[in-house]
Amino acid sequence: MEMGAMRGRPRKKCQRQAFVWLWGAIQQRLLFHLQYEELMCLAIPGKIQSIEHQYDGLVRMAKVQFGSIVKEASLEMVPHAKSGDYVLVHVGVAISVVDEAEAQKTFEYLSQIGEIDELIEHTQL
Amino acid sequence: MKYMTEYRDADVVARYLEEIKRAATRPWTIMEVCGGQTHSLVKNGILQLLPDTVRMVHGPGCPVCVTPLHLIDKAVHLALDKGVILCSYGDMLRVPGSRHSLLEAKAAGADVRILYSPLEALKIAREHPDREVVFFAVGFETTAPANALSVLHAQRAGATNYSILTSHVLVPPAIEAVMNDPDSHIQAFLAAGHVCTIMGVDEYGPLVERYRIPIVVTGFEPVDLVQGILMTVRQLERGEHRLENQYSRVVKPEGNPEARKVIEQVFGVSDREWRGIGNIPLSGYELRPEFAAYDANLKFAIDIERAPESDECIAGLVLKGIKKPHECPQFGKKCTPQNPLGAPMVSSEGACAAYYHFSQAIDNITV
Numbered sequence: 278m279e280m281g282a283m284r285g286r287p288r289k290k291c292q293r294q295a296f297v298w299l300w301g302a303i304q305q306r307l308l309f310h311l312q313y314e315e316l317m318c319l320a321i322p323g324k325i326q327s328i329e330h331q332y333d334g335l336v337r338m339a340k341v342q343f344g345s346i347v348k349e350a351s352l353e354m355v356p357h358a359k360s361g362d363y364v365l366v367h368v369g370v371a372i373s374v375v376d377e378a379e380a381q382k383t384f385e386y387l388s389q390i391g392e393i394d395e396l397i398e399h400t401q402l
Numbered sequence: 403m404k405y406m407t408e409y410r411d412a413d414v415v416a417r418y419l420e421e422i423k424r425a426a427t428r429p430w431t432i433m434e435v436c437g438g439q440t441h442s443l444v445k446n447g448i449l450q451l452l453p454d455t456v457r458m459v460h461g462p463g464c465p466v467c468v469t470p471l472h473l474i475d476k477a478v479h480l481a482l483d484k485g486v487i488l489c490s491y492g493d494m495l496r497v498p499g500s501r502h503s504l505l506e507a508k509a510a511g512a513d514v515r516i517l518y519s520p521l522e523a524l525k526i527a528r529e530h531p532d533r534e535v536v537f538f539a540v541g542f543e544t545t546a547p548a549n550a551l552s553v554l555h556a557q558r559a560g561a562t563n564y565s566i567l568t569s570h571v572l573v574p575p576a577i578e579a580v581m582n583d584p585d586s587h588i589q590a591f592l593a594a595g596h597v598c599t600i601m602g603v604d605e606y607g608p609l610v611e612r613y614r615i616p617i618v619v620t621g622f623e624p625v626d627l628v629q630g631i632l633m634t635v636r637q638l639e640r641g642e643h644r645l646e647n648q649y650s651r652v653v654k655p656e657g658n659p660e661a662r663k664v665i666e667q668v669f670g671v672s673d674r675e676w677r678g679i680g681n682i683p684l685s686g687y688e689l690r691p692e693f694a695a696y697d698a699n700l701k702f703a704i705d706i707e708r709a710p711e712s713d714e715c716i717a718g719l720v721l722k723g724i725k726k727p728h729e730c731p732q733f734g735k736k737c738t739p740q741n742p743l744g745a746p747m748v749s750s751e752g753a754c755a756a757y758y759h760f761s762q763a764i765d766n767i768t769v
Binding site for chain 2: 375
């Protein structure tokens with residue numbers, strides 16, 4: 278007797294196949310993310326959740342949250358980083374604290390260059 | 403702010419692209435040095451969205467791609483013949499050596515482990531004091547502090563069974579090598595943001611002056627890249643050559659002083675062989691003599707023959723930005739990520755892999 282029938286809920290073959298396909302697709306997606314977002318030799322920003330000391334209190338280590346993933350990172354290269362800061366982590370080491378004021382500039386650049394261009398045009402006139 | 407989603411906003415990217423279209427009145431060729439930037443450009447479809455006047459050329463900033471064949475053979479030799487626990491970043495595993503790749507060595511019974519950080523390799527060394535643990539330390543300046551820290555921690559913890567096989571390369575000499583190549587036609591560079599996070603921007607000023615080219619330190623998210631490209635195009639159109647920093651939320655002009663200190667303490671600058679490019683003077687890091695005990699090369703007195711490179715792979719031309727990946731006759735045919743002929747098809751920062759994985763993007767790219 279088939280497993281589905283034993284549970285009293287017969288499952289059609291195509292349903293099972295769809296499930297297997299979907300699960301496969303989810304796994305592929307997860308693997309893709311692991312490869313491209315997590316393991317890549319890139320640095321990504323995460324939020325410091327908590328800080329503790331290791332190696333007999335000599336090394337500051339942090340739990341850093343990247344979306345729904347939490348990873349451990351050394352804070353030795355960013356001695357002023359504190360809980361709640363966003364740090365850029367590369368291969369297990371935080372290499373920079375992200376500067377919020379500077380971060381805003383990217384979104385103001387376009388309107389700024391618009392003003393600069395206008396100013397240049399006016400001076401040329 | 404979360405410093406990620408905001409920089410992936412399609413509307414902001416579209417506004418930047420519109421401005422680039424307006425600004426670029428003549429054709430320009432710009433090289434993004436870092437392979438991470440190449441992947442972001444291809445993956446996010448930015449290459450197709452750029453106007454025909456802006457041609458992006460992909461640079462040599464893929465550490466796995468420029469690691470010499472000889473060094474991969476050494477790693478395989480250590481794993482297979484010396485019985486060490488060979489730890490490496492995942493990217494390195496499928497790169498073909500002359501005998502085997504590390505993945506094939508693992509399949510043949512060698513203890514090869516994929517790690518995210520050299521600090522994890524040291525942890526393994528401390529858990530297995532009876533085994534030798536070697537970390538395959540490849541990378542640009544960004545990765546150097548982590549590798550240096552692993553050596554300093556090992557020294558502090560008295561872990562004598564830990565060593566690193568170094569293949570560290572530097573960005574500024576690579577830019578020089580690209581510019582000195584007679585076939586090069588690069589007019590400006592997007593410098594690698596994370597390398598500058600460590601080293602600062604001072605090294606690039608002399609390059610801007612010597613070659614009279616704009617260099618813009620740029621981040622990796624779509625908005626970062628289009629802003630970096632716009633800043634570059636504006637300089638080119640005005641006939642200027644300056645050093646600018648698009649990625650100021652992360653890159654300080656002086657870099658990261660703590661990181662530079664540990665690099666200085668552990669590594670010295672040395673000549674380096676770049677796969678596909680050749681020897682570049684003073685273009686890499688080597689462990690300083692006082693850390694010789696942690697140098698896998700010296701510790702295991704590795705002496706193996708130098709194997710010749712595959713003559714079918716045009717990785718060198720791709721890395722120097724002279725050829726695009728899909729201009730290789732083997733691209734997607736004899737060379738795929740599953741069966742690569744060369745490293746750029748394997749690495750998550752390799753240009754060939756970027757073109758292969760997001761291949762539907764290629765058809766529309768003007769070359």
